[in-house]
């Protein structure tokens with residue numbers, strides 16, 4: 378990710394880094410409450426990332442779950 382594309386919550390940012398390291402595509406497309414998407418291209422599946430999650434740890438867990446299911450597909 379380019380500088381300036383970081384998520385404001387460090388737990389979420391760390392989960393996004395793990396997703397990227399697993400080969401998933403992270404796109405920053407801020408739109409309302411949406412920060413962006415984590416995408417598994419081969420499966421055509423995506424996970425929407427909230428930009429202001431009530432619970433950053435919970436949001437990070439959801440991203441980690443998606444990474445666990447799809448990491449290594451790309």
Ligand SMILES: [Zn+2]
Pocket residue numbers: 417419420422446447448450
């Ligand atoms: Zn996948």
